[in-house]
Amino acid sequence: MERPQTRRTPLSGGVEKRMSKSRSYRLSLRSCVSSRLGLTPGWTTRRLNSKRKAPKSQNITNQVSPDHLALLVKHEWQLSYVSPLYHFRHTQLKSYARQLSAFIAAEKQQGLAVEVGIQDSFKVSFSGVQGLAVADDDPETVLIQVHTKPVFAQQDDPLKLVWSGWLTCCNGSPEYLHSLPKDFTCLPLFGSSGAQNLTSLVKSWFQKNFDCSFGPLEINHTSLEWLVALWTNCNTETNIQNLKMLWTLPVEPPLQVTYVVEGNDAWDLWSSLQQRSEGDGGEEAGWIGIEEVTAFMQGLKNHFYRHFRLELSAGNLSQVSTSLGSAKCNGKIKVSNSRYMITTLTLLTECALLKMPV
Amino acid sequence: MEKSTKCFLQQLVRRTPTRMLKATLEKWDRLTPHQRQSVDFTLPKWVITQTLVTICEENGLTMKHITELEMMHVIENPNQGTWYSFQLLDPEDDAHSVELMLFKEQFKTHLRELMRNVSIKIKKHTDEAVWIRIAWGSGFSRPNHLKPTYVVHYLQSPYVFVRNLTSKLKPLLMQSLTLSTRHQAIKDANLSGPKLMAIRDLLMKQYQQSFPTNDASPLAKENQPGPIVNEQAEARASRRRMASEAFGKGAVPQLQSAVYKLETKYRDPSNRTMTERDEPFRCVVKYSSSNILESFRHCASAGIASTPVTPLLSSILLKGRNYFVITDNAPAAASQTRQADL
Numbered sequence: 001m002e003r004p005q006t007r008r009t010p011l012s013g014g015v016e017k018r019m020s021k022s023r024s025y026r027l028s029l030r031s032c033v034s035s036r037l038g039l040t041p042g043w044t045t046r047r048l049n050s051k052r053k054a055p056k057s058q059n060i061t062n063q064v065s066p067d068h069l070a071l072l073v074k075h076e077w078q079l080s081y082v083s084p085l086y087h088f089r090h091t092q093l094k095s096y097a098r099q100l101s102a103f104i105a106a107e108k109q110q111g112l113a114v115e116v117g118i119q120d121s122f123k124v125s126f127s128g129v130q131g132l133a134v135a136d137d138d139p140e141t142v143l144i145q146v147h148t149k150p151v152f153a154q155q156d157d158p159l160k161l162v163w164s165g166w167l168t169c170c171n172g173s174p175e176y177l178h179s180l181p182k183d184f185t186c187l188p189l190f191g192s193s194g195a196q197n198l199t200s201l202v203k204s205w206f207q208k209n210f211d212c213s214f215g216p217l218e219i220n221h222t223s224l225e226w227l228v229a230l231w232t233n234c235n236t237e238t239n240i241q242n243l244k245m246l247w248t249l250p251v252e253p254p255l256q257v258t259y260v261v262e263g264n265d266a267w268d269l270w271s272s273l274q275q276r277s278e279g280d281g282g283e284e285a286g287w288i289g290i291e292e293v294t295a296f297m298q299g300l301k302n303h304f305y306r307h308f309r310l311e312l313s314a315g316n317l318s319q320v321s322t323s324l325g326s327a328k329c330n331g332k333i334k335v336s337n338s339r340y341m342i343t344t345l346t347l348l349t350e351c352a353l354l355k356m357p358v
Numbered sequence: 359m360e361k362s363t364k365c366f367l368q369q370l371v372r373r374t375p376t377r378m379l380k381a382t383l384e385k386w387d388r389l390t391p392h393q394r395q396s397v398d399f400t401l402p403k404w405v406i407t408q409t410l411v412t413i414c415e416e417n418g419l420t421m422k423h424i425t426e427l428e429m430m431h432v433i434e435n436p437n438q439g440t441w442y443s444f445q446l447l448d449p450e451d452d453a454h455s456v457e458l459m460l461f462k463e464q465f466k467t468h469l470r471e472l473m474r475n476v477s478i479k480i481k482k483h484t485d486e487a488v489w490i491r492i493a494w495g496s497g498f499s500r501p502n503h504l505k506p507t508y509v510v511h512y513l514q515s516p517y518v519f520v521r522n523l524t525s526k527l528k529p530l531l532m533q534s535l536t537l538s539t540r541h542q543a544i545k546d547a548n549l550s551g552p553k554l555m556a557i558r559d560l561l562m563k564q565y566q567q568s569f570p571t572n573d574a575s576p577l578a579k580e581n582q583p584g585p586i587v588n589e590q591a592e593a594r595a596s597r598r599r600m601a602s603e604a605f606g607k608g609a610v611p612q613l614q615s616a617v618y619k620l621e622t623k624y625r626d627p628s629n630r631t632m633t634e635r636d637e638p639f640r641c642v643v644k645y646s647s648s649n650i651l652e653s654f655r656h657c658a659s660a661g662i663a664s665t666p667v668t669p670l671l672s673s674i675l676l677k678g679r680n681y682f683v684i685t686d687n688a689p690a691a692a693s694q695t696r697q698a699d700l
Contacts, residue, residue, distance in 0.1 A: 272631035
């Protein structure tokens with residue numbers, strides 16, 4: 001039986017937090033504000049999970065089609081969060097594809113620069129990606145691809161993929177998903193790869209048709225630290241080769257510190273910290289707490305400090321990468337190994353849900 | 359003009375930005391003033407290339423002259439590619455009396471003994487630097503002028519700077535240099551970077567140094583109005599002083615990166631597992647910035663780096679190197695040569 005997620009927020013006592021979203025936006029805003037001011041104890045602002053299930057490598061090659069997987073693993077995606085889509089039907093994907101093609105063509109005629117050769121027209125395809133919607137409530141992932149179709153091409157000429165994007169909800173919070181009114185579909189994480197002007201065209205089409213809003217999703221340092229821990233934890237199953245972290249120190253001129261730790265050594269440090277917190281017994285096995293993540297990062301920084309006497313916390317962690325993928329604080333993510341796709345997407349879906357204003 | 363010469367000239371013109379090309383051509387005395395004026399630098403590159411090829415053919419210029427042009431350009435604009443520095447060791451008794459003509463002769467002789475088809479060009483620049491351009495061939499092929507090695511040596515100093523040398527040819531060059539400068543050995547100075555002048559200044563200590571002193575400058579007392587006292591003034595002044603001792607005062611050589619390969623054990627008294635571990639905790643730390651010495655100086659004076667500055671960081675300036683391998687036995691003094699290809 002799946003263990004229910006408990007939120008252990010260290011600063012509050014034993015008060016059980018509820019996260020119902022059935023109130024109106026205005027009320028929830030007020031409760032957010034007032035709980036920050038400490039006035040109403042019953043509500044809380046949503047917090048990033050303080051406990052997370054350790055990722056077992058999931059072979060999703062059976063669930064997801066290999067073409068889709070190959071595409072997802074190949075590119076580096078720029079992330080945004082999306083508010084829930086109104087009246088989005090998974091059955092109407094073909095019609096959406098036609099509408100989006102027409103929209104792009106119309107915008108091009110108006111002169112909004114789309115640099116690919118003037119003669120080319122675009123062919124858009126929407127497809128559902130099965131297998132990424134892991135939890136029961138998750139809507140199916142949607143993949144959007146834009147190919148160019150040169151005007152004088154023959155029937156069989158291969159189309160060139162110029163832009164691709166996807167909308168997904170991976171292990172989204174069930175309370176939130178249930179609290180949405182009936183006609184809304186929640187696909188909060190949007191990733192895009194390709195020309196910037198096509199990205200904004202696609203976003204504005206979605207905004208016009210489904211009354212949603214997009215916003216940039218930065219990956220803050222806590223999430224980056226989670227990725228460091230989650231990826232290092234996978235070393236026994238898949239060799240991470242090395243753990244690379246990039247810090248930027250705010251001096252004049254800005255100093256960039258690239259700290260690369262050998263994969264197996266990083267894993268030894270990580271597992272030594274895990275053993276120490278295993279006093280709780282078997283229940284806790286398979287879960288990673290935020291304390292362990294913090295202790296791991298602190299251990300790495302201490303080793304650094306011992307040699308250079310330079311305080312890395314004074315700077316910003318801007319990028320982390322291993323052989324399993326890389327993540328940058330400006331919202332760029334690349335998952336190089338499909339086995340850990342679900343875990344990474346779960347973390348990012350959570351970030352997107354947190355960042356949404358509604 | 360020979361095909362290879364033409365090819366080389368075309369590539370040279372193509373690779374050089376127009377502005378720099380114009381400046382270098384002004385200084386090159388193989389063209390008449392009239393010919394120089396006939397080149398219109400506002401036209402597209404390929405037109406300029408063709409014009410220059412025609413002019414050079416008119417003047418009957420050969421590869422020798424075109425390589426002269428390239429060398430002039432590189433001497434004026436050395437900040438491309440990566441320069442690696444070396445230090446000559448164990449001078450013989452007559453090392454000090456090696457002067458330019460002798461060095462030139464000896465170097466050419468030695469190198470030609472080791473490799474038959476090389477094209478060597480030696481030129482002394484105004485600032486006491488001897489520039490050497492080497493185009494390598496092999497036993498059977500003619501010298502390849504498209505990928506020359508450049509060497510800069512300051513006579514009377516043990517330092518040599520090299521750019522674009524493959525590891526296969528490295529022993530040949532090293533041997534010729536040691537013999538012609540009358541030394542017995544040469545080693546990697548573990549300092550490299552894109553800016554030649556910066557690494558030269560660093561190695562030859564041509565920057566403003568700040569020496570440790572017990573008395574903070576007595577003349578620099580700040581005049582503070584009345585009861586307002588700056589609590590941190592002393593701490594701040596001492597941090598600034600230690601920062602400039604470690605990283606120089608004023609303008610420092612523009613070094614752009616430093617790499618530390620750490621192979622020390624992980625030490626943490628509260629973590630028994632890691633302390634009992636025998637293997638080193640391997641990691642590599644790279645610092646980069648447009649001027650790392652200035653960044654470090656700012657770190658130290660701002661408190662991001664704890665003062666007194668650790669010898670690992672201050673060795674960059676004091677020892678003039680930017681590649682370190684740190685092991686438990688000898689922390690900052692490890693002088694293992696780098697494995698990377700030149």
